[in-house]
Amino acid sequence: EVELVESGGGLVQPGGSLRLSCAASGFTFSDHYMDWVRQAPGKGLEWVGRMTNKDDSYSTEYAASVRGRFTISRDDSKNSLYLQMNSLKTEDTAVYYCVRADYYGSGNYLPDAFHIWGQGTMVTVSS
Amino acid sequence: DIVMTQFPNSLAVSLGERATINCKSSRSVLYNSNNKNYLAWYQQKPGQPPKLLISWASTRESGVPDRFSGSGSGTDFTLTISSLQAEDVAVYYCQQYYSTPRTFGQGTKLEIK
Numbered sequence: 001e002v003e004l005v006e007s008g009g010g011l012v013q014p015g016g017s018l019r020l021s022c023a024a025s026g027f028t029f030s031d032h033y034m035d036w037v038r039q040a041p042g043k044g045l046e047w048v049g050r051m052t053n054k055d056d057s058y059s060t061e062y063a064a065s066v067r068g069r070f071t072i073s074r075d076d077s078k079n080s081l082y083l084q085m086n087s088l089k090t091e092d093t094a095v096y097y098c099v100r101a102d103y104y105g106s107g108n109y110l111p112d113a114f115h116i117w118g119q120g121t122m123v124t125v126s127s
Numbered sequence: 128d129i130v131m132t133q134f135p136n137s138l139a140v141s142l143g144e145r146a147t148i149n150c151k152s153s154r155s156v157l158y159n160s161n162n163k164n165y166l167a168w169y170q171q172k173p174g175q176p177p178k179l180l181i182s183w184a185s186t187r188e189s190g191v192p193d194r195f196s197g198s199g200s201g202t203d204f205t206l207t208i209s210s211l212q213a214e215d216v217a218v219y220y221c222q223q224y225y226s227t228p229r230t231f232g233q234g235t236k237l238e239i240k
Contacts, residue, residue: 035229044231044233045171045234047231064228111165114167114222114224114229115188117178119176
């Protein structure tokens with residue numbers, strides 16, 4: 001079964017840090033770009049950022065709202081994706097979803113919609 | 128960035144009737160080299176992650192009922208539910224995956240009239 005499981009959410013004070021993890025299973029993790037998407041309470045979906053895979057040099061891109069504060073990384077040997085969040089603000093309060101994104105394997109690149117989502121982990125930034 | 132705008136923001140439809148949700152992108156999401164529209168539709172029910180319904184503007188995902196259909200090209204797209212069922216009550220989002228940042232519409236809340 002294809003699955004993504006996030007962990008690491010919780011309550012943190014403004015200015016604090018938190019690290020989210022996402023464990024993948026059921027597919028070849030190293031063949032896919034991986035993204036983070038968040039959803040503030042009662043609001044819509046906001047793309048946070050992505051990390052490409054080895055075939056695309058493990059590059060990262062971020063939404064303007066988190067650039068310079070958030071860092072995405074991955075460990076293909078552990079089939080895991082991470083989101084390091086620093087200098088957290090109250091407006092970062094949201095459910096954070098890990099999603100499987102584009103395919104890049106065997107020299108072939110395929111942009112893709114978000115077929116696979118985790119259940120999400122809640123991050124609350126409050127004093 | 129490509130801005131995605133959905134309308135209406137909310138919609139109430141009677142059971143068995145047609146529901147139509149529109150999505151407009153600020154730039155074309157049609158990739159000319161393969162003639163594919165990089166446009167997806169998602170359904171989100173309370174307390175659940177979004178679920179992909181349609182990709183490439185009109186390709187229904189496996190297991191999605193055929194009452195759901197997507198259409199459109201370039202900058203204008205539509206999600207249609209041909210005969211609304213009670214289980215279709217949800218928020219629906221369009222998304223472009225033509226470029227980063229990946230962007231979503233603001234969502235359309237669908238309710239039963």
